[in-house]
Amino acid sequence: MSATHLTEKDARAAAALQNTPPTGNPDRRLSAALWCAGVATFALMYAPQGLLTQIGNDASVSPAQASLLVxxxxxxxxxxxxxxxxxxDRVGRPTAMRYAAATAGLLAVAVPWLPTFDALVAGRFVQGVALGGLPALAMTLLHEVAAPARTAALAGSYVAATSLGGLSGRLLVVPVADHLGWRPALAILGGGLAILMTILIALLPAGRARRSPVPSTGILAIHLRDTRLLALFGIGALLVGxxxxxxxxxxxxLEAAxxxxxxTVVSLIFLAYLAGTAGSRAAAWLVGRFGQRTVLVLACTCMAGGTMLSVAGPLVLILLGVAAITAGLFVGHAVASGMVGAHAKTGRAQATALYNVSYYAGSSLFGSVGGFAWASGQWLSVAVLVLVLTALALLLALLPSTTARRVVATESC
Known part of the structure; x- marks a missing residue:
């Protein structure tokens, strides 16, 4: 496309790609927008996790059933x-993200007031559908708009924002719920996140459709035959699960004998997410120094070691184990998701979407399977499940096809 056909927003994006500092600093604006998306999405998605024992008791459902809200x-x-x-692809990444943010913001306030547990589960499903437009497109937008030299830092910042969102959503609602009940607590959090979604809508750049010469079904077929991408999809699903x-x-x-x-005290375990924040920010540096495969192996090993620590009786060791699990997940996720976006030269939106499908399907599937493990052998069985998942992720990380060129990861993880 010639310069005469560029819109004002395209010109700003082109200037960013040339490392020219255009008016308004679009990289900083994009970083702020993605930060809002990361915090709001993950705070909203995982906020009920800190309330599962209270919701389970109030609704008279088992731990496995309560976990369905997540x-x-x-x-x-x-x-x-x-x-x-x-x-x-039809309306542009920013426009689609605006629709997602507006819908998710409205649902954040409405869903906590649904009257029955079954209605809450259905409402949470619809909420997840709305939220899907944010993580599905954030990395793609980053690669399309940001200067190449800045993609690694911006990607790490976005993943760090997701960890902060996961932390704040889980941590803030519990003390409020202790005083007002879990429904008002979720609604109050939802109101704050609706404001954050409004800021996100204002910060996103103008969007234009980016049509691919290959039909979307053909692009998906190409990605699903790519062994490197399949391995990365599996790593994300297993680790987050x-x-x-x-x-x-x-x-x-921890609430039992x-x-x-x-x-409120138990909710403090979610401070382990700060280890995830630090890990995701450090992922690009680690890959640049040690290489992708080594960092993925390190992430899996860190999760496995933390899981074994969590089986111990002393509370301090349990907390250290949870911190190691969280750091391992976010390092692995930052590297794997960045490698997907960098490796997919055609249909990048579809590739990152497939990664998100596997990532959140793993979260949903293994989060629920953990309920059966808990019912059969409580924490020891849950720990065994997590060790099996991390071992499978480690095997995928060791496959030769998983590793791309080092320069790709240092620019994109």
């Missing part, structure tokens, strides 16, 4: 990311 949202997200990617199982059922362990911790 799994339903992640399942809705997993099923919606491909439609969101296709929709964004293990971490979600940990956070779904650890509160049930011999710990008898109050829900």
């Amino acid at each position: 799994s339903a949202a992640t399942l809705g997200l997993a099923l919606s990311v491909l439609p969101w990617a296709r929709f964004s 293990g971490m979600v199982a940990v956070f779904n059922y650890l509160p049930f362990r 011999p710990y008898h911790l109050a829900p």
Whole structure:
């Protein structure tokens, strides 16, 4: 496309690609927009996780059934990311993200007031469908708009924002719920996140459709035959499934004997997400120094070691184990998701959408499977499940096809 055909927003994006500082600093604006998307999406998606014991007692459902409030949202997200990617090809990434943010903001306030547990599960599923347009398109927008030299830092910043969102959503609602009840707590959080979604809508650049010469079904078929991409999809699904199982059922362990911790105290375990924030920010540096495969192996090993620590009795060791699990997940996720976006030269939106499908399907599936593990052998069985998942992810990380050129990861993880 010649310069005479560029819109004002395209000109700004082109200037960014040339490392020319245009008016308004679009990289900084994009970073702020993606930060809002990461925090709001993950705070909204995982906020009920800190309240599962209270909701389970109030609704008279089992721990496995209570966990459906998390799994339903992640399942809705997993099923919606491909439609969101296709929709964004028609209207542009930013426009699609605006629709997603507006819908998710409205649902954030409405869903907590649904009267029955079954209605809540259905509402959370719809909420996940709306949220799917944000993580499905954030990385794609980043690669299309940001200067190449900035993609690694911006991607790490976005993943760090997702960890902060996951932390704040889980941590903030519990003390409010202790005083007002879990429904008002979720509604108050939803109101704050609706404001954040409004800011996101204002910060996103103008969007234009980016049509691919290959039909979307053909692009998906190409990606599904790519062994490197399939391995990366599997790594994301297995690692996040293990971490979600940990956070779904650890509160049930800590609120029971011999710990008898109050829900507000138990919610402090989510401070382990700060380890994930640090890990995702450090991922690009680690890959540049040690290479992709080494960092993926390190992430899997860190999760496995943390899981074994969590089986110990002393509370300090349990907390250290959870921090290691969280750091391992976010390092692995930052590297794997960045490699997907960099490796897919055609149909990048579809490739990142497929990664998100596998990632959130893994979260939904293994988060629920963890309930069966808990019912059969409580925490020891949950730990065994997580170790199996991390071992499978490690095998995928060691496959020769998983590793791309180092320069790709240092620019894109």
